[in-house]
Amino acid sequence: xxxxxxxxxGTFLPQDEAMISPMDxxxxxxxxxxxxxxxxxxRMIGFKQHIIRLxxxxxxxxxxxxxxxxxxxxxxxxxxxxNKGDNLAIYIQISRGVSQKRQHGFPxxxxxxxxxxxxxxxxxxxxxxxxxKGLTLISQQDRRWRNCHIKTTSLLGNVLHYQxxxxxxxxxxxxxxxxxxxxxxxxxxxxxxxxxHIYTPPLxxxxxxxxxxxIIMDLITAKTTFGLTEKSISLDEARNADELWLTSSTRNIAxxxxxxxxxIGDGKVGEVxxxxxxxxxxxxxxx
Numbered sequence: 001x002x003x004x005x006x007x008x009x010g011t012f013l014p015q016d017e018a019m020i021s022p023m024d025x026x027x028x029x030x031x032x033x034x035x036x037x038x039x040x041x042x043r044m045i046g047f048k049q050h051i052i053r054l055x056x057x058x059x060x061x062x063x064x065x066x067x068x069x070x071x072x073x074x075x076x077x078x079x080x081x082x083n084k085g086d087n088l089a090i091y092i093q094i095s096r097g098v099s100q101k102r103q104h105g106f107p108x109x110x111x112x113x114x115x116x117x118x119x120x121x122x123x124x125x126x127x128x129x130x131x132x133k134g135l136t137l138i139s140q141q142d143r144r145w146r147n148c149h150i151k152t153t154s155l156l157g158n159v160l161h162y163q164x165x166x167x168x169x170x171x172x173x174x175x176x177x178x179x180x181x182x183x184x185x186x187x188x189x190x191x192x193x194x195x196x197h198i199y200t201p202p203l204x205x206x207x208x209x210x211x212x213x214x215i216i217m218d219l220i221t222a223k224t225t226f227g228l229t230e231k232s233i234s235l236d237e238a239r240n241a242d243e244l245w246l247t248s249s250t251r252n253i254a255x256x257x258x259x260x261x262x263x264i265g266d267g268k269v270g271e272v273x274x275x276x277x278x279x280x281x282x283x284x285x286x287x
Contacts, residue, residue, distance in 0.1 A: 026095025030154030134257030193243035243270035
């Protein structure tokens, strides 16, 4: 039995008592948007940016839902207060709502379903420790739909890619398109380092505009002398990089050291990563 408290359509209640109709379009079609906000030491990271991305996604698929920033802050703060744990992820899901008829077209006059929960996440991994190794990756052609910039609940493509990495007993799957250009990982954005210059793929419909990605880019630009360029990165460039990092709300910044059974750089956590990781941890609550 869970001791988690959730929020469902205006009510805070025990998770085991929360019920959503099987006719909800989020269940039937994956017709919804979600967001994950990391909480470390009971403080949210990137709250405003996550809410802006959530609202952008809702507008992109035509779901009318417009809470103020103050309303979001109030609900999420109360939910955190009702749940235990210093390191949590706040999961927000808003679907188009319940219609009594299953049909592909958007029904008229239905209200969105809003569900919010918290779940424990691990504290950020200390990859600077001598006992910690970086991530091991495989590569695979990206088979997802071509609107990956929208954070939709329809995640089967991502799930299958990630499961492929688990089946091969590695940490993540680096994805590339038909032109052998890196898009992202199944649940992370990608950075590489070459000759002390930092690169990341430019935002387009092939990848999610990650909040951690944006924070890192802001910090690199404002507080370091490293060069930073958004450019297409070929799979070969990723394989020949000096360093490769994955970033996400739950991983923060994670260095990869193996790609397709070959070392990235010298196969160790890189010096540029170490500096950027320290910078991120120092300033992550500023956003």
